[in-house]
Amino acid sequence: MTGTLYLIPTPISEEAVIDSLTGDIVRVLHKTQHYAVENIRSARRFIKSVDRNINIDELTFYEIGKNSSDTEKSSIIDILISGKNVGIMSEAGAPGVADPGSDIVLAAHKANINVMPLVGASSILLALMGSGLxxxxxxFHGYLPIKQNERxxxxRQLEKESHNFSQSQLFIETPYRNKAIFDDLIKTxxxxTLLTVAVDLTGEEQFLETKSIQAWKSSQVVFPKKPAIFVLLA
Known part of the structure; x- marks a missing residue:
C-alpha cells in the first residue's frame, strides 16, 4: 500500500502560526516523517511551533523549487510508493498555488498515489473574498513584469480583459515593489476601474481596501512592507 501525499498549508503571516491551523494539519504532522519543502529552515521552525514534542531530528526534509531535478522528484515518489507519507509545504500559504509542489502532485497522480490537500490559508483566495469583486x-496571473514599460x-491588457469578460484579475507582488506597482496601476x-489592495493578510499590519482608481488617487496610502495581492475589476 502506498503512502499519502499531504499538501500542508502554512501560515501566511508570522503572527498567525497557531490561529490558522486546523486539527487535520496537526494530526498529519504527527504521522508524517518525510517532507518536500520550499525552505528547510522555515519548515522545521513551523513544525516545531506546532508541537515542540515532535522530534525534528527524526524527520527527513527534501528542498524543492524551480531548479529541482527529475531525480529529486522521483526520489520523493519512491518514498510514497514504499508506503511512507510525504508532506509538501511551501514557505507560506498553499503549496502548488503560486508556490512549488504542483509537479510532484502531478507525478503522484500518475503513480496512482493518494493526494490529500488540507485546509489552510491562501492569500489569493483571502484577497478575493475580501475584495467584494x-x-x-x-x-490569477502571478507576478507582473519587473520592467515598468512592460508592467x-x-x-492595460489585464484591464481590457477584465472589462471584456467581467473577470477579476489577481496578481501578487513582493514587499519592495508594492509602491511601484500601485503607482503604475493608478497611472494606467x-x-x-475598481482596485483592491491586500497586504499582510492575517497579520498585525493587515491592509485591505477596495476603491475606484479615482478614489485611490486622492488617498494618502502607506503600505506595510509585506507581500501584497492586487485585485482589479474594470
Whole structure:
C-alpha cells in the first residue's frame, strides 16, 4: 500500500502560526516523517511551533523549487510508493498555488498515489473574498513584469480583459515593489476601474481596501512592507 501525499498549508503571516491551523494539519504532522519543502529552515521552525514534542531530528526534509531535478522528484515518489507519507509545504500559504509542489502532485497522480490537500490559508483566495469583486469569474496571473514599460502594458491588457469578460484579475507582488506597482496601476487604469489592495493578510499590519482608481488617487496610502495581492475589476 502506498503512502499519502499531504499538501500542508502554512501560515501566511508570522503572527498567525497557531490561529490558522486546523486539527487535520496537526494530526498529519504527527504521522508524517518525510517532507518536500520550499525552505528547510522555515519548515522545521513551523513544525516545531506546532508541537515542540515532535522530534525534528527524526524527520527527513527534501528542498524543492524551480531548479529541482527529475531525480529529486522521483526520489520523493519512491518514498510514497514504499508506503511512507510525504508532506509538501511551501514557505507560506498553499503549496502548488503560486508556490512549488504542483509537479510532484502531478507525478503522484500518475503513480496512482493518494493526494490529500488540507485546509489552510491562501492569500489569493483571502484577497478575493475580501475584495467584494467578482468571485465567480477570476484569473490569477502571478507576478507582473519587473520592467515598468512592460508592467504598464500588462496592466492595460489585464484591464481590457477584465472589462471584456467581467473577470477579476489577481496578481501578487513582493514587499519592495508594492509602491511601484500601485503607482503604475493608478497611472494606467481608467478612473472607474475598481482596485483592491491586500497586504499582510492575517497579520498585525493587515491592509485591505477596495476603491475606484479615482478614489485611490486622492488617498494618502502607506503600505506595510509585506507581500501584497492586487485585485482589479474594470
Amino acid at each position: 467578482n468571485g465567480q469569474k477570476f484569473v 504598464q502594458k500588462a496592466i 487604469c481608467l478612473p472607474q
